[in-house]
Amino acid sequence: MKIILTFTLLMIPGVVSSISVTGYSGGGVTITCKYDEGYAANKKYFCKGQWSYCTDQIKTDKKDKWVHSGRFSLYDDTRSAVFTVTIRDLTELDSGTYWCGTDIYAKKDLYTEVNLEVIRDQPIRSVRGYSGGNVIINFKYEKQEVNPLIHICNTATYQCFTVINTNRAAGWEQDGRFSVQDDRSAGLLRVFIRDLNENDSGEYQITVKVSEEYSFFSEFNLIIRDDDCCVKSISLSAAAGGSVNISCKYPQSHISDVKFLCWRSGADLCAEETSVKESRRWSPEGKIQLYDDREEQLLTGSISHVTEQDSEYWCGVQSDQGHKSFISRVLIHVTETTSSSSSSSSVKSQHLRMCIK
Known part of the structure; x- marks a missing residue:
C-alpha cells in the first residue's frame, strides 16, 4: 500500500x-x-x-x-x-x-x-504461414491516432521494421520483405511479410507509438511450416480472351477456413480477390469462380477473359480473424488469342464444372 x-x-x-x-x-x-x-x-x-x-x-x-x-x-x-x-x-x-x-x-x-x-478486442495469438508464401496479419484498433509510429519486431532476433503514416488513405510502406498499411478509416493495421521461410518462425510484437507518453502493442506467435501437401509455384498457359483453370491443394488444418484466389498487380499483392466460404459450392458468377472441395483439400478456380495482366495469382486461406496465408503462387503465360484455343479453353472450363458437380 x-x-x-x-x-x-x-x-x-x-x-x-x-x-x-x-x-x-x-x-x-x-x-x-x-x-x-x-x-x-x-x-x-x-x-x-x-x-x-x-x-x-x-x-x-x-x-x-x-x-x-x-x-x-x-x-x-x-x-x-x-x-x-x-x-x-x-x-x-x-x-x-x-x-x-x-x-x-x-x-x-x-x-x-x-x-x-x-x-475489448480479440487478440492475435498465432498466425500460420508456409515456406515460399506470404502472410497478411491484421491488427485492429478503434482509436484513430495522429501520425502513429509503428514498429514490427521479431522479439528473438530484434529485427524490426518501422513506419510512420501521415496519410489517411495510405498505401503499403515497404522495407525489404516487410510492408505495412495503416488503414485509419477501417481502424486496421495490416502487416505483410513475403517470401517466408522457417527461420521467420517466432514471437513478434506490433507496437503503435501514440506519443512520447505511451504506446500500445500486441504480441503473437508466427508459425512457418514447409507442408508437403502444397505446391509452392504453378505455371500455366492461356490464350488471351480465353479461360484458364487453376487447382491448389491446401493443408488439412485449413479445411474450415475461407479460401481465396488473389490477383497480383505490381506491388499490390491483392489487387482483386475472390473467396469461397462453403464446401462444394461455386462462388458467384464473375471473372473468377472458385470451388472448395474440403474432402480432397483442393481449391479449384476458373478465370475467364484472360488478358496479359492476368500473369500472377495466389491461392490462399483466411482465418476467422482475417489473417491471410498465401500458399501457392500461380504464374500464367498468356499467348495470342486464336479461335481454336479460345474454344478449347471454354470447353475445358465447362467440362471442369460438370465433373465437380
Missing part, C-alpha cells in the same frame, strides 16, 4: 500531470513517466486506485535495468530522468486510474496520474 500526501500538492502548479492511455484486451501498453533529475536515486512505483490511497502494482529502487512483477515491468532510466512501465495481457478490468510515483522520504511524493482505458 502507498499513501500519497496530496492535500497541498494540488495547489502547486505543474507538479501533478495527467495522461490518458488506451489499450486493447490481450495486448499491452507502455507508459513513460518523467521525474525531476534530483530524484534519480529514489524508488519509483506504479500504483492503482484513488489519488490519496492506492495499491502498488510494482515498486523498485533498481536503476537502469528492467524489473518484473507479474504482468508489470518497470525500467528506471536515470540518464533521461524517466521511468517506463509496461503492462501485458490486458483485460477490461485493468481500466482505471493509476499513478507513476517517485518515493520521497519525509516529503510529498511526486507523481503523474494515468487514466487507462482497455477496449
Whole structure:
C-alpha cells in the first residue's frame, strides 16, 4: 500500500500531470513517466486506485535495468530522468486510474496520474504461414491516432521494421520483405511479410507509438511450416480472351477456413480477390469462380477473359480473424488469342464444372 500526501500538492502548479492511455484486451501498453533529475536515486512505483490511497502494482529502487512483477515491468532510466512501465495481457478490468510515483522520504511524493482505458478486442495469438508464401496479419484498433509510429519486431532476433503514416488513405510502406498499411478509416493495421521461410518462425510484437507518453502493442506467435501437401509455384498457359483453370491443394488444418484466389498487380499483392466460404459450392458468377472441395483439400478456380495482366495469382486461406496465408503462387503465360484455343479453353472450363458437380 502507498499513501500519497496530496492535500497541498494540488495547489502547486505543474507538479501533478495527467495522461490518458488506451489499450486493447490481450495486448499491452507502455507508459513513460518523467521525474525531476534530483530524484534519480529514489524508488519509483506504479500504483492503482484513488489519488490519496492506492495499491502498488510494482515498486523498485533498481536503476537502469528492467524489473518484473507479474504482468508489470518497470525500467528506471536515470540518464533521461524517466521511468517506463509496461503492462501485458490486458483485460477490461485493468481500466482505471493509476499513478507513476517517485518515493520521497519525509516529503510529498511526486507523481503523474494515468487514466487507462482497455477496449475489448480479440487478440492475435498465432498466425500460420508456409515456406515460399506470404502472410497478411491484421491488427485492429478503434482509436484513430495522429501520425502513429509503428514498429514490427521479431522479439528473438530484434529485427524490426518501422513506419510512420501521415496519410489517411495510405498505401503499403515497404522495407525489404516487410510492408505495412495503416488503414485509419477501417481502424486496421495490416502487416505483410513475403517470401517466408522457417527461420521467420517466432514471437513478434506490433507496437503503435501514440506519443512520447505511451504506446500500445500486441504480441503473437508466427508459425512457418514447409507442408508437403502444397505446391509452392504453378505455371500455366492461356490464350488471351480465353479461360484458364487453376487447382491448389491446401493443408488439412485449413479445411474450415475461407479460401481465396488473389490477383497480383505490381506491388499490390491483392489487387482483386475472390473467396469461397462453403464446401462444394461455386462462388458467384464473375471473372473468377472458385470451388472448395474440403474432402480432397483442393481449391479449384476458373478465370475467364484472360488478358496479359492476368500473369500472377495466389491461392490462399483466411482465418476467422482475417489473417491471410498465401500458399501457392500461380504464374500464367498468356499467348495470342486464336479461335481454336479460345474454344478449347471454354470447353475445358465447362467440362471442369460438370465433373465437380
